[in-house]
Amino acid sequence: xxxxxxxxxxxxxxxxxxxxxxxxxxxxxxxxxxxxxxxxxxxxxxxxxxxxxxxxxxxxxxxxxxxxxxxxxxxxxxxxxxxxxxxxxxxxxxxxxxxxxxxxxxxxxxxxxxxxxxxxxxxxxxxxxxxxxxxxxxxxxxxxxxxxxxxxxxxxxxxxxxxxxxxxxxxxxxxxxxxxxxxxxxxxxxxxxxxxxxxxxxxxxxxxxxxxxxxxxxxxxxxxxxxxxxxxxxxxxxxxxxxxxxxxxxxxxxxxxxxxxxxxxxxxxxxxxxxxxxxxxxxxxxxxxxxxxxxxxxxxxxxxxxxxxxxxxxxxxxxxxxxxxxxxxxxxxxxxxxxxxxxxxxxxxxxxxxxxxxxxxxxxxxxxxxxxxxxxxxxxxxxxxxxxxxxxxxxxxxxxxxxxxxxxxxx
DNA sequence: CATCCACAGGAAGGACGGGGGT
DNA sequence: ACCCCCGTCCTTCCTGTGGATG
Numbered sequence: 001x002x003x004x005x006x007x008x009x010x011x012x013x014x015x016x017x018x019x020x021x022x023x024x025x026x027x028x029x030x031x032x033x034x035x036x037x038x039x040x041x042x043x044x045x046x047x048x049x050x051x052x053x054x055x056x057x058x059x060x061x062x063x064x065x066x067x068x069x070x071x072x073x074x075x076x077x078x079x080x081x082x083x084x085x086x087x088x089x090x091x092x093x094x095x096x097x098x099x100x101x102x103x104x105x106x107x108x109x110x111x112x113x114x115x116x117x118x119x120x121x122x123x124x125x126x127x128x129x130x131x132x133x134x135x136x137x138x139x140x141x142x143x144x145x146x147x148x149x150x151x152x153x154x155x156x157x158x159x160x161x162x163x164x165x166x167x168x169x170x171x172x173x174x175x176x177x178x179x180x181x182x183x184x185x186x187x188x189x190x191x192x193x194x195x196x197x198x199x200x201x202x203x204x205x206x207x208x209x210x211x212x213x214x215x216x217x218x219x220x221x222x223x224x225x226x227x228x229x230x231x232x233x234x235x236x237x238x239x240x241x242x243x244x245x246x247x248x249x250x251x252x253x254x255x256x257x258x259x260x261x262x263x264x265x266x267x268x269x270x271x272x273x274x275x276x277x278x279x280x281x282x283x284x285x286x287x288x289x290x291x292x293x294x295x296x297x298x299x300x301x302x303x304x305x306x307x308x309x310x311x312x313x314x315x316x317x318x319x320x321x322x323x324x325x326x327x328x329x330x331x332x333x334x335x336x337x338x339x340x341x342x343x344x345x346x347x348x349x350x351x352x353x354x355x356x357x358x359x360x361x362x363x364x365x366x367x368x369x370x371x372x373x374x375x376x377x378x379x380x381x382x383x384x385x386x387x388x389x390x391x392x393x394x395x396x397x398x399x400x401x402x403x404x405x406x407x408x409x410x411x
Numbered sequence: 412c413a414t415c416c417a418c419a420g421g422a423a424g425g426a427c428g429g430g431g432g433t
Numbered sequence: 434a435c436c437c438c439c440g441t442c443c444t445t446c447c448t449g450t451g452g453a454t455g
Contacts, residue, residue: 126430126432128429129430130430329417330417370419376416377416378416
């Protein structure tokens with residue numbers, strides 16, 4: 001009896017809050033993959049991308065295009081926006097212009113990239129089992145049967161190259177040479193936020209991919225403000241946003257090198273938190289909570305994707321930096337070894353730890369800067385780049401889920 | 412100014428699990 | 434049923450290197 005009425009009360013409460021909450025008018029507007037109708041402060045970039053791709057409307061192969069810019073500077077949004085418009089226009093003119101978007105951070109092997117391209121022209125590739133060469137052959141065959149223009153967007157292309165080299169880029173940029181003249185033409189758009197990325201490329205790939213180059217500058221706080229205001233107007237009810245919330249989000253994101261994606265996430269999550277709390281508006285406190293929650297989620301996601309020893313290394317870093325600002329590779333390896341021994345896990349080699357450290361660095365959860373201490377050798381300066389408690393709770397949570405309870409070996 | 416430390420990171424390969432084509 | 438391929442995690446062996454120190 002008592003229990004039943006309690007749970008009714010709990011639900012009653014949740015329902016009441018949900019009904020009362022009048023925060024989001026259209027939450028999707030703030031979702032990370034939403035491409036808005038207008039992209040403030042990116043007019044120049046739209047113009048540039050547009051003028052490169054417009055060639056497709058004459059049935060020509062547009063030049064390959066290379067886009068640089070830090071995260072959240074609108075590279076992906078602008079590219080997709082232009083491509084969408086281009087496709088519509090082509091349709092009006094009765095031309096075949098298609099595009100594929102591949103995020104090579106998620107689709108991080110040549111095989112997956114090729115299979116994504118293939119599926120965009122209706123060629124199904126099994127998700128494993130074939131050799132990459134075989135997939136390539138099938139793709140070429142399929143392309144030679146098609147007409148028109150295909151634009152391949154490779155987002156975060158630096159990840160692919162770092163992990164797998166530039167071989168498929170070489171192949172993709174030359175794919176036209178293997179096709180008969182009247183078949184589908186393939187253009188590549190490479191997007192990266194790593195300026196040094198070009199150095200990793202073979203000279204031939206570099207010149208071919210960089211036929212056109214566009215650099216996206218970061219947004220400043222004022223521009224972020226405009227972007228957020230515009231989206232907020234569509235996403236929220238008019239009274240739902242307290243004064244100062246938008247500019248606070250903009251300021252936080254501007255501090256993180258003008259990352260508009262971060263700013264939009266912040267606003268969306270703040271709204272969600274406010275809604276959950278049954279508040280009828282979003283205020284700065286919600287934004288602060290949102291910031292913490294986003295950090296937590298990000299850390300949790302990263303940590304749970306990590307192999308066992310990488311998590312151990314993270315734990316070891318936590319331990320090794322307890323009483324000092326940073327640790328070094330050799331020192332860390334010792335801490336790690338002790339930790340592993342205590343739990344009864346075989347250690348991996350220092351070579352492997354070296355790779356794990358690079359991975360953790362790339363994921364942004366630690367910073368591992370290589371320095372030389374002269375006579376005392378070269379090493380990495382290793383420190384956490386996320387809040388310590390965030391990492392601790394992520395590790396605890398994940399080790400509970402995976403039932404590998406190395407975090408508290410004593411219980 | 413050469414030396415030499417303490418590593419970085421490339422190359423090749425292997426074990427293993429998940430999946431092909433024929 | 435057979436043999437093949439791929440990605441992941443790891444090993445072994447190796448060459449390369451920035452700069453304080455002798």
